[in-house]
Amino acid sequence: DFDRTSTDMAVYFGSGEWDDIEVHFLRRVMLVPVCSPQLLDGELPLEKPEDLAKHTLIYVSKRKWEWENWLQQSGVDFISARGSLQMSSGQLATAAAQEGLGVALADSTLTSREIKSGKLVVPFDIQLDTNRAFYLVYRKQRPLTVGMKAFKEWLMSEM
Numbered sequence: 674d675f676d677r678t679s680t681d682m683a684v685y686f687g688s689g690e691w692d693d694i695e696v697h698f699l700r701r702v703m704l705v706p707v708c709s710p711q712l713l714d715g716e717l718p719l720e721k722p723e724d725l726a727k728h729t730l731i732y733v734s735k736r737k738w739e740w741e742n743w744l745q746q747s748g749v750d751f752i753s754a755r756g757s758l759q760m761s762s763g764q765l766a767t768a769a770a771q772e773g774l775g776v777a778l779a780d781s782t783l784t785s786r787e788i789k790s791g792k793l794v795v796p797f798d799i800q801l802d803t804n805r806a807f808y809l810v811y812r813k814q815r816p817l818t819v820g821m822k823a824f825k826e827w828l829m830s831e832m
Contacts, residue, residue: 675693695811702803706796721797731777733761734759739803757775763779
């Protein structure tokens with residue numbers, strides 16, 4: 674809330690439609706299933722998307738629809754998973770998957786370090802477009818300081 678804090682800029686996740694702020698697109702959010710390598714090769718292997726019915730699906734509580742959309746996109750009729758685990762954030766869902774508690778949907782860019790290190794694996798390289806993105810935002814009509822300009826240019830080039 675730029676009216677109540679001294680925050681200069683922020684990164685928002687959403688549709689990009691917010692009032693009274695400048696919005697600069699950074700990148701779309703694409704989700705893939707992730708799990709621990711032990712789960713992938715365990716006694717109930719994940720060889721095809723239908724195998725998710727034998728595993729716990731980890732949801733972000735405010736985005737429960739993501740699994741249903743991913744399954745539908747993957748050609749899987751609605752499955753009743755072995756169980757579900759709801760977490761309050763994507764970061765917690767990913768951490769739970771890393772601990773072997775089930776399979777989560779995660780942004781492969783945000784989890785790239787864990788995937789590269791082998792702490793997480795992507796059992797099915799099927800991406801779900803969330804129709805949401807990350808945006809750099811700041812108060813409308815606010816003059817940018819030298820530091821803000823430099824940060825914006827750096828972030829936009831990195832993304």
